[in-house]
Structure formats: structure tokens, C-alpha cells
Amino acid sequence: MPAIASETSETFHLYGEQHVSVAPPVHAVAGVAVTARGLTKRYGTGQAAVVALDGVDVDFTAGRFTAIMGPSGSGKSTLMHCLAGLDRATAGSVRIGDAELAQLDDRRLTLLRRDRVGFVFQKFNLLPALTAEENIVLPLAIAGRRPDPAWLRQVVAAVGLTERLRHRPAELSGGQQQRVAVARALVTKPWVIFADEPTGNLDSRASAEVLRLLREAVDTLGQTVVMVTHDPVAAAHADRVVFLADGRLVRELTAPTPERVLDTLAHLDPATAGDARGW
Numbered sequence: 001m002p003a004i005a006s007e008t009s010e011t012f013h014l015y016g017e018q019h020v021s022v023a024p025p026v027h028a029v030a031g032v033a034v035t036a037r038g039l040t041k042r043y044g045t046g047q048a049a050v051v052a053l054d055g056v057d058v059d060f061t062a063g064r065f066t067a068i069m070g071p072s073g074s075g076k077s078t079l080m081h082c083l084a085g086l087d088r089a090t091a092g093s094v095r096i097g098d099a100e101l102a103q104l105d106d107r108r109l110t111l112l113r114r115d116r117v118g119f120v121f122q123k124f125n126l127l128p129a130l131t132a133e134e135n136i137v138l139p140l141a142i143a144g145r146r147p148d149p150a151w152l153r154q155v156v157a158a159v160g161l162t163e164r165l166r167h168r169p170a171e172l173s174g175g176q177q178q179r180v181a182v183a184r185a186l187v188t189k190p191w192v193i194f195a196d197e198p199t200g201n202l203d204s205r206a207s208a209e210v211l212r213l214l215r216e217a218v219d220t221l222g223q224t225v226v227m228v229t230h231d232p233v234a235a236a237h238a239d240r241v242v243f244l245a246d247g248r249l250v251r252e253l254t255a256p257t258p259e260r261v262l263d264t265l266a267h268l269d270p271a272t273a274g275d276a277r278g279w
């Protein structure tokens with residue numbers, strides 16, 4: 001099990017009792033952090049129905065960095081939302097560790113997301129009235145948990161924000177705001193971090209910094225990261241890239257390079273590959 005995901009002696013036995021306040025621990029099943037089987041998502045009904053995911057089987061190894069790519073409309077966001085418990089699948093199964101999402105009612109699903117999943121979004125999603133530090137510890141504050149000071153210091157130092165903790169988001173650059181978001185995702189020691197186009201609003205220097213942080217979280221903390229991206233350079237920071245087309249998983253690459261990612265995209269959808277080259 002990755003170091004960051006190991007549980008301490010907190011009392012998770014509350015799970016299953018009437019007043020659930022903490023999500024249950026999750027455990028890796030054969031080294032797999034998140035798994036989907038036959039994952040299907042249909043929007044609408046009848047003739048207007050859209051099959052966004054069409055029976056996706058995929059495993060995300062614990063302590064690894066995986067990128068999800070594919071042409072526009074191929075189902076990347078839908079897949080991430082279903083994997084992260086932000087949306088319910090129409091059919092099939094998603095397990096985060098040994099927790100089967102379909103078996104959780106809305107309240108338990110919310111707890112699982114709050115306590116076991118970290119999120120990084122394209123638009124940072126920071127609260128403007130709060131300082132950087134308050135934004136970072138917000139998931140803990142919502143859960144009524146106190147930050148572990150040593151861990152908080154380590155996370156803040158890792159993202160290079162020690163001197164910026166009292167600044168509000170409007171006083172920070174885009175790259176700094178996204179680093180706050182990465183720290184906020186790490187602070188709960190989540191089972192998995194889902195990053196949805198985390199560099200989509202950043203210039204290439206700030207992008208490289210955020211990608212380096214995600215990479216470091218995997219390499220030095222054992223964090224599991226799953227990232228949706230359109231950017232072959234971003235995807236090349238991952239250990240593995242999985243490619244969607246028309247709601248199906250069609251290819252994957254290990255040890256990706258930007259060139260190999262572009263070549264694979266070009267086979268799936270020449271227009272998308274052209275965009276990625278900046279044509």
C-alpha cells in the first residue's frame with residue numbers, strides 16, 4: 001500500500017452506525033487503487049440518448065500516475081466523474097479500493113469523496129474570501145478534523161507556498177493558485193487524486209511546475225493520481241496513458257513520451273492531434 005494512503009489509528013468504526021461522520025478506510029485490492037468494470041453512462045432516453053461510456057474496464061494501479069486522453073466528446077470527463085463518485089454510472093461497477101460506489105448511499109458517497117478523494121480542477125475552485133492556508137485545510141475543516149502540523153508543513157513546503165499562506169487567491173498567480181489546489185488535494189492524504197485538466201488554464205512554465213508536483217506526490221509520497229488532459233506534454237508526465245474513443249477504452253501507453261502520445265492521438269482523431277500540436 002502506498003505510504004500516503006496508509007491509515008492511522010483514527011476511529012473509522014463509526015461507519016455503518018447511525019451517525020456516520022468519517023468515511024471507512026479503503027484498502028488496495030491486489031495493488032489496484034481504483035477499478036471500473038463494464039462502466040456505462042447513458043445520458044437522456046430514446047432517440048436523444050447519448051452513450052458517453054460504453055462498457056469501460058480499467059484499473060488504476062496504486063502509487064502510479066495515470067493520464068486519460070482522447071478526442072473531444074470521447075467520454076474523459078464522464079469517466080472521471082463516475083470514477084470519483086461525482087456522478088452515478090448507468091451500469092457497471094466502480095471500486096475505490098474495496099469500496100463499491102454503487103453500494104453507497106448519497107451520504108456515504110459524499111463522505112468517501114470528502115475523506116478519501118482529492119480533486120484538482122482546471123479552474124482551481126478556491127474560495128476567494130479565504131487565505132491560501134485556509135483553502136488548503138478546508139477539506140479537513142469541513143470534516144471537523146485538525147490538520148497534522150508536520151504534514152501540513154511538508155505539503156506547503158512541497159508546493160512552495162510557505163511565504164504565501166496569508167495571501168488570498170486574487171493575490172496569487174494562476175500557477176500559485178493551482179499549487180494551493182494541489183496542496184488542498186494532498187492535505188487529507190487521500191486514497192486517490194483526480195485532476196481534471198489541471199494545467200488547462202496555465203502557461204507552460206506554471207504547467208510544468210504543477211505537473212512536477214503531481215509527479216513528486218506519486219514518486220515521494222506514493223500518491224495515486226489520475227489526470228484527464230488534452231496536452232501530450234502533460235500526459236507524458238504520467239506512468240501510463242489510457243485513451244478513450246467513443247466511450248470505449250481503445251489504447252494505452254506505458255512510459256509515454258509526448259511524441260508517442262501524439263502519434264496515438266493521431267490514429268484516433270487527426271483533428272485532435274492537430275490541435276495538440278498547436279496547428
Ligand SMILES: Nc1ncnc2c1ncn2[C@@H]1O[C@H](COP(=O)(O)OP(=O)(O)OP(=O)(O)O)[C@@H](O)[C@H]1O
Binds near residue numbers: 050071074079
Ligand atoms: N449532461 C449531459 N447530457 C447529455 N450528454 C452529455 C452530458 N455530458 C456529456 N454528454 C455527452 O457525452 C459524451 C462524452 O462527454 P465528455 O464530456 O465526457 O467528453 P470529453 O472526452 O470529456 O470531452 P472534451 O474533451 O470535449 O471535454 C459527449 O457526446 C457529450 O456530448
